Amino acid sequence: MKFIVTLLLCLVSLSSFGYDWKAYWISTDACQSEPNTWLSYRKTVHIVQVPDEAIARIAADSKYWLWINDNLVVFEGGLKRGPNPEDTYYDEVDIAPYLKAGSNTIAALVWYFGKQGFSHNSSGKAGFLFDCQTSGIEIISDNSWTCCINEAYSTCSGPKPNFRLSESSILYDARKEMEGWVTQSFKSSFPGASKLQKAGGAPWNKLVKRPIPLWKDFGLKNYVKSYKSKDTLICVLPYNAQFTPYIKIKSPEGCRIVMGTDNYYYYNGATENLRAEYITKAGIQEYESLGWMNGHRMYYFIPEEVEVLDVKYRETGYDCDLAGSFYSSDAFLNQLWRKSLRTLYVTMRDTYMDCPERERAQWTGDAVNESGESFYALSPSSHALTKKWLCEIIDWQQDDGSIFAPVPAGNWRLELPGQTLASVGYYGAWNYYLHTGDKITLHHLYPAIKRYMELWKENETGVVSFRNVGWVWGDWGSERDMFLLINVWYYLALKGMYQMALELGYTNDADSYIRRMTSFKNAFNTHYWTGIAYRDSSYKGKTDDRVQALAVVAGLADKDKYEALLNIFKTEKHSSPYMEKYVFEAMMMMGYEVEALARHKERMKYMVEDPYFSTLFEHWNIGIEGYAAGTVNHAWTGGGLTILSQYLCGIAPLKPGYEQIAIVPQPGNIRQAKAEVASVKGMIKSSFVQEEKGITIDVKTPADIPTVVGVPINNTKEIRVNGTLIWKQGAYRINRVALAYEDDSQTHIKFLVRGGNYMFQSINH
Known part of the structure; x- marks a missing residue:
């Protein structure tokens, strides 16, 4: 069995690295790889006979748009770097449907971020790579391509996006555009491209096949409605979405149009994110800003002399179906499920995100909640994003065995122990396997998780010592019994490791984990159960409802404690929306369904009933009564979706897959x-x-x-x-x-x- 799995892992590895790459990373000598550089590439190829399939392997630092014979083939290709601290993702695209016998024109626009971020590890050099080898065709990027800096693109003036974002706010000056450069009929020429490195060379290193689908492109759509307020055209979207804004105008030369969403101007998480600007040329013109934004409203600030002919938006997003559903006789629960689903979908793209405007960061505790929701709300193609998240946190493991997040990240290296334990354990790696049956990935994850778990050492009471590393964060809010929070997350990680070891046939490991779980549970209840609650003696705050909830879902709290714990859940309400999911789940597991629904409805009332937002908030409310730094579409808040489908309606896998x-x-x-x-x-x-x-x-x-x-x-x-x-x-x-x-x-x-x-x-x- 181990031999078969090893062989399968080798085959997976060969699919990424065993391909005989012939292409080179290419750029232009004029490019100094400044942040927010845009490059245009062209290539003309002659084809005698078009094959049934022609897979092009394409990579870029950082994003690309591809046209073949005047047809848009890929709208925003490429994934933010990287699968690990060194390497780069590549896409596979079948270009055969766009080719023809005779002369063919390939054009690509590349956006080089040139900045580190909480979701991107910059290589430090702009580049593009194209490799298509099939029967009768060989199209490879080399110095036969042409390339130039696209000077119509530059960077908006301040304020700049905050340091977590690798993207820049895009300024497009139509007076400098190379009209029609992506078309076959374009008559001008670019300089020859420069070969930088052969595929596999530094700084991009190994090329790893994109593990998730290319984005779903919903096409240009009309806004729900638009209305004017002084110099501002305000356009309403049907819901919070990832989109690119489009405008068609008649204008004199040199007018500046500014574009931003309500999540830029009003609900921005208390820090700058992304907007766009456009400087007009003379006459009728149209423009789509290619850097995606999100929000419920789009604001176009229009100079007086500009006539707007049309406005639209293009929604793009993760390619999956919203295949799950929920409906009940309780309208509040229906709205909660719908808003949870919208929040989930708007926080999925290159990675799971905590929020799509302030950070776009794959905080791993957030991803635990998101992945759990995806199994109940989305089609199985969404599982690839969960696999990508788990593989990334493992493949970014540091030399000392520690695991940190967010990753990919160019400017963050701190561990959040509680979030990491949540990810490697029962609700993370094990839950992925339970819903997918993907044993190959489980084999890949297990050794690194085992190595991480060995960092945790038993203390004198029989639980684990506090590792004061990185950012010791248990949850937003107050009344956090941190020592016990970390310990219960550790037990949940043990529980996940025990299940994984059994499934993989590591019987010695499984025996060791079950012995540890037994002694831990005894020690935890002996030293930290007071008779009415779990509490660390050094903790002086109010009883932490989070600890009690995790103790229930972990199986540390037996049924004889349920009545006392129910009283806590009725009176102590300190958890953030992130941890409230576990309180909701604990109360359902205990069999207190009526009380569980009542508490969750009470806590979620403000955001579920808000008529403006289609998504759920980072904190319990916003505005005067809220928390100024919170976002209005935060991934961790939708855990109630999982509970309604899994417990209220009772659907769950009993065996993996x-x-x-x-x-x-x-x-x-x-x-x-x-x-x-x-x-x-x-x-x-x-x-x-x-x-x-x-x-x-x-x-x-x-x-x-x-x-x-x-x-x-x-x-x-x-x-x-x-x-x-x-x-x-x-x-x-x-x-x-x-x-x-x-x-x-x-x-x-x-x-x-x-x-x-x-x-x-x-x-x-």
């Missing part, structure tokens, strides 16, 4: 609800309607996949499935549809069925 499925709804006081999940095995549907006479649960799971269905007890007299009696007055009835399923549940009567469509109906006393 959905080889066995659970449908165990916890309705609480919700009259009806339904959810759909696009799993790796196919679509899963769960719905319930509860009435005074009993509950009806409709289940649809992929054919032949074993499915465990749980019916809430609730004074149940009998249970039928598809009309057949299967349980009555406390006893299972033999039948040909459902088998009895025994576990330690005290809340549900469970049955095992083969995948398919089923209607379970209970009748109460």
Whole structure:
């Protein structure tokens, strides 16, 4: 088995590095690799016969747009560097549909960021690489290409974007544009390109295949509405989106149009982000600013002498479907799920992001929550972004074994121990495997995670000593019992490692982890349970609700503590929206569904009911009553989406890759609800309607996949499935549809069925 996995890993490696590259990184001698440099490339090639497929391998530092024979082939290609501290991603694009027999023109526009950032590791040199080798065709970037600096592009004057962003605010001067340079009919010529390094050479080093899809391009669309306020044209988007603004005007020469969103001018997280500017040429003209922005409103500041003929926007984003769904009889929960989904999607691109305007940074604790949501809300193509995140934090591991985030990053190296433990453990690496069954990636991650876990040493009480490294951050807000927070995250990491070791066949490791978990749990409860709460003796603040929640979801707190913990969750409310997900989950796991829903609705009320925003906030509110530095679309806040689908509607994988499925709804006081999940095995549907006479649960799971269905007890007299009696007055009835399923549940009567469509109906006393 280990040999097979090793072989598969080698094949994966060869797919990235074993290709016989012939191309060179190319640029122009005039380029000094200044920040925010834009380069134009052209190449004419003659083709005798167009093949069925022609895969071009394309890389750029930092982004590129590609045209072939006047057709836009790629809108914003390339990924921010890098897969590790040294190397660079490349794209694969099938260009055959755009080629023709005879003369073909290839044009590329490259945007070189030239700055470090919290999501980009700059190579320090602008460059472009193109390598297409197929039957009868060889198109490689070398000095047969032409290249020049595109001087129409430059940088807006201050204020500059904050240091976390590698992008610059783009100024385009139409008076300097090379009209039609991407077309076949362009008559002027550029200087010859300069060869810098052959593929694989420094500073870009090894080329690693892009692990996620090219962006979905929704095309140019009309705004929902537009209206004028003095010199400003205000355009309304249907929701918070990643988009590029377009404008068509009639203007004299030299007028300056400024473009920015409400997330630039008003809801910017208390620091500068990105805007765009355009200087007109004379006559009718159109322009699309290529650096994506986000927000609910687009503001065009229009000089008086400029006539606006049209405005549009182009939404782009991660290429997946919003395939999951949720609906219930509670309008608030429906809105919560929808806003969580929109928040998730607007914070996915090159990486998971904490927010799409202030930082665009892959803080790894945020990514834990995002990845959990993606399994319930998006199509399986989204799983690649979770894999990319996990591989990046591992492949950026430092020499001393520590793991930090955000990565990729050119100007950050500090570890956040709590977030790292969350990522490598139960809710991170293990949850990815549970939902995907991707054992090859699990093999890749495991040794590095094991090495990281060895950095944590046991203290005199039997838990782990505090590693005062990097940024010891537990959560925003007050009343943080930091020692216990870190320790419970450590236990969750142990729990994930135990599951991974079992799955990978590392029995000695698994035995070691389970022994450690057993001794840790005993020590934790002996030394830190006060009788009413978990508390470190050196901590003097109010009881930390976060610690109690993590203790429940980790399995450290047994059922005899639930009543005391419920009282804490009713009275202590200190967690940020990031950690509130775990409180919500803990209360559902404890079986207090009504109280769990009430608390989450109370805490989320302000942002869910806000009529302006389609996304959820970094903090509990904004404006006068809020936190000035918070963003209005923050990835970590949507964890309630996961809980509604996983617990309220009860959908979860029982075995990795959905080889066995659970449908165990916890309705609480919700009259009806339904959810759909696009799993790796196919679509899963769960719905319930509860009435005074009993509950009806409709289940649809992929054919032949074993499915465990749980019916809430609730004074149940009998249970039928598809009309057949299967349980009555406390006893299972033999039948040909459902088998009895025994576990330690005290809340549900469970049955095992083969995948398919089923209607379970209970009748109460």
